Amino acid sequence: MEGVEWQSDLAREVVAVNIIDSWLLSLSGKRPLPTLVDASTQNTxxxxxxxxxxxxxxxxxxxxxxxxxxxxxxxxxxxxxxxxxxxxxxxxxxxxxxxxxxxxxxxxxxxxxxxxxxxxxxxxxxxxxxxxxxxxxxRSPKVLEAAARSCGRKAPAPVPDDVLRGFMTDLYGNWADTPIPALGDKTPRQAVGTEQGRRAVIDLLRSYEHAELRRVRDQGGAPFDLGFLWEQLGLDRGR
Known part of the structure; x- marks a missing residue:
């Protein structure tokens, strides 16, 4: 993070976000199932x-x-x-x-x-x-779903994209005007008033977007566009 000290609150928050994100993915991410072997023949x-x-x-x-x-x-x-x-x-x-x-x-x-x-x-x-x-x-999804149906259970359905978008919109709806410890308890809208605060807000937004890209990569679905946060603060997303 250019221009941000590693011992600053912002650096700590970004690192914490990445650690928590990686930890959650390790718990919820898909793990390969073991190869199943027939006990009597020892064949797969x-x-x-x-x-x-x-x-x-x-x-x-x-x-x-x-x-x-x-x-x-x-x-x-x-x-x-x-x-x-x-x-x-x-x-x-x-x-x-x-x-x-x-x-x-x-x-x-x-x-x-x-x-x-x-x-x-x-x-x-x-x-x-x-x-x-x-x-x-x-181990295939088709066989696992058939087994679940035979037991009277349905395989869990993925969260629909529109439901996820609604949740994320509510989550970030007031973000621009919410005090954030990593910004010295300033709101993002207040922080962008200085060059240092502006860089800090940009780094924070990019950390959110990277976390969203990892979620899509590991769990599928459509990425949630955080562009409206950049627009609310008058920030150039491409810089």
Whole structure:
């Protein structure tokens, strides 16, 4: 801050604003979620759904009924499992009928999905035909929102820009005529009467604008324009 002593009240306030802003961002900022690993296979969890068109439901149901590691039926769906010992089982794939001619096969990892596809196509032969595969990261916003809906909760909505603008307008509405300790308990309008006070007010305004740019960078949304504060005080924003 050119022309401002580091031990001055203004310097302390600007530094305090930046420290508080950084601290708040560290608490509220987005952190990357950890990679999720399947406990039984040690493979990365990648939710995989294979879509098939079924040409012969009776043949498919008969084939699945003969498999010792498959339980279920068309109405409730099938589960392919692996014995874990001690009467415990773990699902390898779930097969769900969708509509008149569609089947979805879900696996929790890509490796399980590849193995299940080979297994199913080898058994079913012409009773079904592969269509497409969908892969989802369990950490993605889409999956997290779907999980929230399944629990009866809605993902928090971002604050609308118009609401934020209203709040910021109220916050800074009387700023030009409010005594500020960093300006020697003068109002910004009073402080701009001297060259030193003018520089101090400009530095303070720029610190506010930098904080707003960081907010937009880290949280998204539209930046709040503080240009009206410059205009109220007759200051040139470009200098």
């Amino acid at each position: 969890i990648r939710l995989t759904t294979d879509h098939y068109r079924v040409t012969d439901w009776d043949a498919l149901a008969s084939i699945l009924a003969e498999q010792p590691d498959v339980e279920g039926d068309r109405g409730s769906g099938w589960v392919r499992f692996v014995e874990m010992g001690g009467e415990k089982r773990r699902a390898r794939a779930t097969l769900t009928a969708k509509g008149a001619d569609a089947l979805e096969v879900f696996c929790r990892t890509l490796e399980l999905a590849d193995e299940s596809r080979k297994w199913l196509e080898r058994l079913a032969r012409t009773a079904l035909k592969f269509r497409v595969r969908e892969i989802a990261d369990p």
